[in-house]
Amino acid sequence: MRVLASSAIAYDEANERRSAHYGRDGHLERYDYDARGYLTDTTIDGVLRARRVNDQAGRVGDYYEYDAGGALKSSSTRYWDNDSLLMQEHDNQANTGTITYRLNDGTVDFTETYGEATTVKTSYDYVWFDGAKQTQIMVQASNQSVKNWAPGFSRYVYDExxxxxxxxxxxxxxxxxxxxxxxxxxxxxxxxxxxxxxxxxxxxxxxxxxxxxxxxxxxxxxxxxxxxxxxxxxxxxxxxxxxxxxxxx
Structure with a gap:
């Protein structure tokens, strides 16, 4: 156990943080892990406040947050490709989210939101040096009640x-x-x-x-x-x- 500025932090034999007792207000946080050592549950003063459901690669698939009374505040799901790049993030309560479309080299071609009256598509252009650098970002919002919604542009210029x-x-x-x-x-x-x-x-x-x-x-x-x-x-x-x-x- 380590004591830091009137706070006590406890670790297990795998050097994973198991608890944190904070002296400023006396609250106690506890942390649980799955068999592979990835964080799953976080409780505060005995109440579950966050839960992560991890896949075999350790990526968070489902994530839940709870209020101080234990009621669910938010729930989201993330989908990943085989290279552990984010493909989609979905808000399970609002039924909204963002889909990410990628080029063959892994860079983001564009992202697009869904589930709301106004959707936003954000597109990217690149130039290559040692890696890809963005040269343009175009943001295009759309709504059936708005005609000819002009896009927004940001441009970037680099030296040799x-x-x-x-x-x-x-x-x-x-x-x-x-x-x-x-x-x-x-x-x-x-x-x-x-x-x-x-x-x-x-x-x-x-x-x-x-x-x-x-x-x-x-x-x-x-x-x-x-x-x-x-x-x-x-x-x-x-x-x-x-x-x-x-x-x-």
């Missing part, structure tokens, strides 16, 4: 090494720009970024050799102004980058 350069919310006309190391030498040794007039709000992060040096935020009150950052070392160069002015690719 796969580091994020720009994230842009097309509908909100705002973005986050991350200047890279395409630099020009200046006599002053200062860095500055001038706000683009194309965006309502922008943020910039200065990175030198892959390390973040500073963050600059532009708002409507600072339009057209130049923000200066004096680096702590002498031999640095000047970065100029538009902040939130591009819509990606």
């Amino acid at each position: 090494q796969g580091r994020i350069k720009l994230a842009y919310d097309q509908a909100g006309n705002r973005g986050f720009a991350y200047p890279d190391a395409s630099l020009e030498r200046e006599r002053s040794g200062e860095f500055f970024i001038k706000r683009s007039a194309e965006a309502a709000v922008g943020h910039a992060h200065i990175h030198i050799h892959g390390r973040r040096q500073d963050r600059i935020a532009n708002t409507a009150r600072t339009e057209g102004r130049i923000h200066e950052y004096r680096p702590p070392v002498k031999d640095l160069r000047q970065v100029r980058s538009r902040c939130g002015g591009s819509r990606g690719s």
Whole structure:
């Protein structure tokens, strides 16, 4: 047993937490596991508060939550593919959920909700470096009572090494720009970024050799102004980058 800040935590021989007694309010939590060592039941002061039903791979299939009186609060079921990637999550009480459709490489093609008047389909595009990175997210809501519901777009741009350069919310006309190391030498040794007039709000992060040096935020009150950052070392160069002015690719 370990005593931590007036709390007592007890473990079994397999180093699984079996109980936790908290001194701040005196409540006692107990934990049960299945034969393979996966958590199943959690009780608080003798009342079952959560139950997990695990499959042979240890993935949670059915999950239940209960209130302090022991009444069921929520119940959900998850479905997995052979690679342990989530395929569907279903709310058993509301009869709603989300289905995930994947490409052959395992990346998410799109997700789609069901069971409600308004459904939402979220689609993803990617570019590959060492792994897949999202280049676009499109969210399309639909409802029979709403005609021509316009989708929402977020776009992402990366440099040659796969580091994020720009994230842009097309509908909100705002973005986050991350200047890279395409630099020009200046006599002053200062860095500055001038706000683009194309965006309502922008943020910039200065990175030198892959390390973040500073963050600059532009708002409507600072339009057209130049923000200066004096680096702590002498031999640095000047970065100029538009902040939130591009819509990606």
